[in-house]
Amino acid sequence: MAPVATPFFFYFLSFLTLASAILVITRKNAVHSALALILGLLAQAGLYLMLYAPFVAGVQIILYAGGIMVLFLFVIMLVNLERAQKEEQFNRQWLAGILAAGALGALLVAVFLKGRALFPASTQPIAEASNTQQVGELLYGPYMFAFEIASLLLLVAMIGAVVMAKRRI
Amino acid sequence: MVPITTLHYLVVAAALFALGVIGVLTRRNVVIVLMSIELILNAVNLNLVAFSRLWGLHGQIFAIFVVTDAAAEAAVGLGILIAFFRNKETVNVDEVDLLKW
Amino acid sequence: MLESLTSYLTSNTTPGQAGNVLWALIYIFLVFGGVSLAVMAMNWLERKALAHFQVRLGPMRVGPHGLLQPIADAIKLLTKEDIIPDNADRLVFWTAPLIILCASFAVYVVIPFGPTHAITDLNIGILFMLGVSSLSVLGVVMAGWASNSHYPLIGSLRSSAQMISYEVAMGMAVVSAILMTSLNRSGTGTLSMIGIVEAQQQQQIWYLFKFFPLGFIAFLIFSIAMVAETNRAPFDLPEAESELTAGFHTEYSGLRWSLFMLGEYAAMIAVSSIAVTLWLGGWLRPFPHALSGETWDLVFSLIPGFIFLILAAVAFLGVVRMPKDPYFRVQTMGLAGFGFLLGLIGLVLFLGPVRERIQDIFWFTAKVAFFMYMYIWYRATFPRYRFDQLMRVGWKVLLPISLGVLIGTAIVGVVD
Numbered sequence: 001m002a003p004v005a006t007p008f009f010f011y012f013l014s015f016l017t018l019a020s021a022i023l024v025i026t027r028k029n030a031v032h033s034a035l036a037l038i039l040g041l042l043a044q045a046g047l048y049l050m051l052y053a054p055f056v057a058g059v060q061i062i063l064y065a066g067g068i069m070v071l072f073l074f075v076i077m078l079v080n081l082e083r084a085q086k087e088e089q090f091n092r093q094w095l096a097g098i099l100a101a102g103a104l105g106a107l108l109v110a111v112f113l114k115g116r117a118l119f120p121a122s123t124q125p126i127a128e129a130s131n132t133q134q135v136g137e138l139l140y141g142p143y144m145f146a147f148e149i150a151s152l153l154l155l156v157a158m159i160g161a162v163v164m165a166k167r168r169i
Numbered sequence: 170m171v172p173i174t175t176l177h178y179l180v181v182a183a184a185l186f187a188l189g190v191i192g193v194l195t196r197r198n199v200v201i202v203l204m205s206i207e208l209i210l211n212a213v214n215l216n217l218v219a220f221s222r223l224w225g226l227h228g229q230i231f232a233i234f235v236v237t238d239a240a241a242e243a244a245v246g247l248g249i250l251i252a253f254f255r256n257k258e259t260v261n262v263d264e265v266d267l268l269k270w
Numbered sequence: 271m272l273e274s275l276t277s278y279l280t281s282n283t284t285p286g287q288a289g290n291v292l293w294a295l296i297y298i299f300l301v302f303g304g305v306s307l308a309v310m311a312m313n314w315l316e317r318k319a320l321a322h323f324q325v326r327l328g329p330m331r332v333g334p335h336g337l338l339q340p341i342a343d344a345i346k347l348l349t350k351e352d353i354i355p356d357n358a359d360r361l362v363f364w365t366a367p368l369i370i371l372c373a374s375f376a377v378y379v380v381i382p383f384g385p386t387h388a389i390t391d392l393n394i395g396i397l398f399m400l401g402v403s404s405l406s407v408l409g410v411v412m413a414g415w416a417s418n419s420h421y422p423l424i425g426s427l428r429s430s431a432q433m434i435s436y437e438v439a440m441g442m443a444v445v446s447a448i449l450m451t452s453l454n455r456s457g458t459g460t461l462s463m464i465g466i467v468e469a470q471q472q473q474q475i476w477y478l479f480k481f482f483p484l485g486f487i488a489f490l491i492f493s494i495a496m497v498a499e500t501n502r503a504p505f506d507l508p509e510a511e512s513e514l515t516a517g518f519h520t521e522y523s524g525l526r527w528s529l530f531m532l533g534e535y536a537a538m539i540a541v542s543s544i545a546v547t548l549w550l551g552g553w554l555r556p557f558p559h560a561l562s563g564e565t566w567d568l569v570f571s572l573i574p575g576f577i578f579l580i581l582a583a584v585a586f587l588g589v590v591r592m593p594k595d596p597y598f599r600v601q602t603m604g605l606a607g608f609g610f611l612l613g614l615i616g617l618v619l620f621l622g623p624v625r626e627r628i629q630d631i632f633w634f635t636a637k638v639a640f641f642m643y644m645y646i647w648y649r650a651t652f653p654r655y656r657f658d659q660l661m662r663v664g665w666k667v668l669l670p671i672s673l674g675v676l677i678g679t680a681i682v683g684v685v686d
Binding site for chain 2: 010014017018025027034037044048052055059060067076078081087098100112113135138139150154156158162167
């Protein structure tokens with residue numbers, strides 16, 4: 001099924017993503033930054049849907065927007081940021097930081113433009129209906145080892161976070 | 170209208186990456202630095218998924234693993250933040266200088 | 271345009287799948303209106319049923335037997351003063367109920383009322399529903415934080431901790447039901463909501479009864495987790511009046527509080543719809559294969575009409591038992607009119623073409639209504655869980671059992 005109004009949705013969603021990213025790095029109030037990041041993550045899930053990746057979009061909504069951002073909001077509420085809001089928000093190297101990041105971004109775009117000829121001529125026809133099944137087959141097939149290591153990583157992270165946030169071990 | 174190609178997504182991802190790097194390098198609040206790191210990871214994810222459209226589903230698998238890693242890293246980073254905040258009552262990156270000579 | 275209107279009526283896909291924007295919008299309005307009506311009816315039913323459980327009468331004054339009470343409540347809430355606390359963060363205070371409302375209502379996009387009666391059918395339907403319903407945790411956290419007062423803060427922390435704890439057990443129970451969809455002839459499962467019900471139809475068994483008792487235990491885990499997920503009794507510590515003076519929505523008044531209530535009831539109906547779709551066979555009528563054939567189909571298709579006629583009879587019984595005092599004349603006439611309306615709907619549901627189209631929607635709605643009544647029953651019957659007991663049940667009881675059910679379902683599915 002042909003996607004509907006693709007350029008409009010692409011520009012709208014990418015505008016939302018970039019605008020929310022700018023809001024994240026410029027807001028004084030950390031809660032406002034977190035909310036802007038949530039909006040950006042949801043817009044990015046929409047971009048994944050446009051790239052025929054519904055499973056990754058679902059994972060993004062559940063894990064990133066519904067899990068990691070809840071964690072961020074909890075910590076922002078636990079840590080008293082009232083005093084931090086009245087302090088200076090940007091450090092002394094801000095100009096050097098912006099120039100460096102701008103140079104990096106320009107480098108990336110130059111690499112993409114130069115290497116455009118190396119992309120395949122046409123996109124592979126990815127079937128959207130069986131995306132979850134194919135992702136599952138890949139995860140439990142060739143990438144089984146990485147899957148198990150990732151679960152071990154999550155266990156270690158859980159134990160580490162609990163140990164570090166406890167008052168007395 | 171120009172049809173949307175992979176290059177469009179890559180440019181968006183590069184811009185997102187640059188904004189995340191700006192956030193990491195210029196902000197003093199640790200929580201916002203961590204959120205900028207999440208922006209960087211998202212830019213990488215967008216890049217991976219955009220390329221998986223050209224070369225098969227391996228990019229999407231990698232993107233799923235990146236999301237998992239981001240969750241683990243956010244949990245550990247925020248745990249460190251809480252532990253440090255309990256010691257020094259500040260969330261400024263500039264003041265994390267206990268080991269400075 | 272007229273052709274797109276009429277030609278869609280004879281197709282057999284959902285409007286979203288067919289790309290038909292006009293019919294999708296019509297379905298969206300129908301679902302939105304239906305859910306709002308259901309929330310008002312649920313409000314009335316809750317007060318009446320709770321009252322009858324507690325041997326009292328409930329609202330009786332506003333309309334005949336309190337039938338117009340939700341409208342009176344709505345008018346009161348709309349005309350109340352809108353108070354915002356002193357140092358509250360205005361932007362966050364304003365967006366928190368909107369997030370909960372949008373998250374609860376966005377779930378209705380994929381709920382299947384019939385094989386073609388859904389707004390759309392996503393390939394990742396269940397994943398989408400789980401993800402979007404977990405976004406309401408963000409609204410709860412924001413509401414508590416923005417109120418700038420300690421009762422809402424503690425209430426929102428407790429409520430969000432409870433919601434994310436029970437989401438894990440919910441997800442495991444859902445996965446064990448999804449595993450059962452792959453046991454059909456082609457060997458591939460599906461995450462789409464319509465696909466799950468069609469898998470139950472093809473395997474000729476509701477997943478509630480499959481691999482007994484595994485499907486049943488998964489259903490029980492999901493039922494308990496969904497009650498905790500929507501902050502309803504007996505898991506309503508974060509919003510109970512005697513504990514935390516209404517928890518995270520303490521500082522909200524008037525219209526904003528009604529948005530919270532709307533979001534909560536909509537979330538209740540949404541998770542009940544998930545339970546009905548996954549375990550109770552969605553829109554399938556009872557015994558489609560044991561009692562199959564023309565006559566049984568006819569008998570089952572007459573049930574909606576009969577139920578409405580019984581409701582009309584109950585309304586007329588109420589009319590007969592009204593006091594003969596002239597003060598009650600308007601109420602008596604109103605109740606008689608309501609009974610007449612119910613009878614008319616019942617008679618319309620006996621007509622042939624209406625009967626066929628209404629079958630799926632009726633059975634789905636009846637099962638969801640059963641769940642709604644169970645919610646009220648739980649609230650009237652069970653004492654409240656203390657917060658540490660609540661967390662213990664979520665992590666130490668439900669999660670191991672759901673893991674066991676998942677592994678058991680996988681093993682039995684492969685071996686069978």
